[in-house]
Amino acid sequence: MNDSTPVTVSRWVVVGGAIAVVALIEVIGLGHQRDVLLVLAGAPVLGALGLLLWSLVDRSRPKPRADPADDEIDNGPAETLRNWHARAEMVADRADGSRADWDRHLRPLLAKEFELSSGHRTAKNRRATETAGKLLFGEELWRWVDPANSALRDQTTRAPGRAALDEILRRLQSM
Template sequence: MNRTGAVVSAVLAVVAFEAVTVANARGALLALTGIPLLFLMIHLIWTLRERAPTPEELPGDIDNGPAEMLQRWQARAQMLADRADGSRADWDRHLRPLLAKEFELSAGQRVAKNRKAIEAAGRHQFGTELWRWVDPANSALRDQTTPAPGRAALDEILRRLQRM
């Protein structure tokens, strides 16, 4: 019997027991209506246990342990570090948004609210040369010919972000 059939059967049984009890004895109403509800709850619990997913059926994005999580983090960090040696378009597409967001969070101000204050804080924190690689307004996503600043610049930007 499926869940819908079990629910309908239980509701009909409760209604029948109530009709019988109202005609005969009101005191037994609570006890008699509890019996089908008890059976319904047991059936639902049984059905849910049978349908519980096995570990093989669980999605692959669920944490499978700290080692795998560390391995994914290292692979992502390596990929981002490789972007620092690529083209300016790679930098602007992959690194600049992360660095700009981190700076925005560290500065405690949103770029959209006060652009001039963020720009002044960025120049103060990074200097003019490094700020141009963090500044979200200085993006050139199609510039495949200009090289990115490299890992040394990325390291220095990250070091200065860490000091904030």
């Protein structure tokens, strides 16, 4: 154990030790002056209370962290915003990649957002969803949102790019 590690004492050990010392003083004091007995019994109780208070104060102090990067929770709004920005940048980079990248990473997000915004569920009524999608996005943009138009292995065709992604997001936002 190094010097910087605090010694933690269980409350039960402190209370049990104080009771044992009080009992020992009582046994010793039976044959001696009874006037001093109260003072002798009060000393260990006072010591136990002092240790208990010290323990409570020590536990209430914030402990320094070894490495903030090891925390499982995020460090507040600034960290959350940085994480969101990094994810958004990564998703936007997929818009300039291949069609397979678009279909793996962007199409499911856009299709889900369209379903949630429009209230049309593809699983319930495919034709109504397709009609609503064409009305909102137009023929050209709908083909990049339509969940049924996925080609996950098409590495040669280019994705529509950031301009198309921006226009799709703008139209989704206007719903």
